[in-house]
Amino acid sequence: METDQDWKDSGYxxxxxxxxxxxxxxxxxxxxxxxxxxxxxxxLKRHYKLRGWLDRTDRVSGGRCSSNGRVQxxxxxxxxxxxxxxxxxxxxxxxxE
Numbered sequence: 001m002e003t004d005q006d007w008k009d010s011g012y013x014x015x016x017x018x019x020x021x022x023x024x025x026x027x028x029x030x031x032x033x034x035x036x037x038x039x040x041x042x043x044l045k046r047h048y049k050l051r052g053w054l055d056r057t058d059r060v061s062g063g064r065c066s067s068n069g070r071v072q073x074x075x076x077x078x079x080x081x082x083x084x085x086x087x088x089x090x091x092x093x094x095x096x097e
Contacts, residue, residue, distance in 0.1 A: 020084065028080035037077055044086050052089050067092045 021028050032040065034056070041054045052069030056077075063081045064072040065088035073082055 021080065024080050024083075027083060028078045030079040032077055032079055032082065034075065037073065037082060040079070040082060041071065041086070044083075045089075048086075048090055050086075050089050050093050052093075065089050065092065067096060069093070 037056070038054060044050075045052060050069075052065075052071055055070055055072045056075050057072050058074055059072075062074070063077065063085040065085045066072075069089065069092070071085045071089055073085060
């Protein structure tokens with residue numbers, strides 16, 4: 001059984017992120033290359049009719065999504081991180097007001 005101290009020691013600022021990574025271990029363990037990241041991003045963007053662009057950087061630890069549609073991920077990112085940031089993009093585009 002996990003205690004509150006366990007997730008705080010894991011390095012996550014919110015328990016939700018820790019729980020998400022535990023629940024989707026396979027997705028967070030699947031590394032995407034440069035082209036794969038671009039393909040998955042474009043397919044998800046088209047499927048959900050989202051506006052935004054992908055920016056690869058090594059300045060962020062996992063990923064980041066801005067309300068203007070900029071999704072930042074590391075060059076060698078996890079599939080789970082990309083999906084998580086796409087969820088933020090969806091949220092910003094659907095519920096922004």
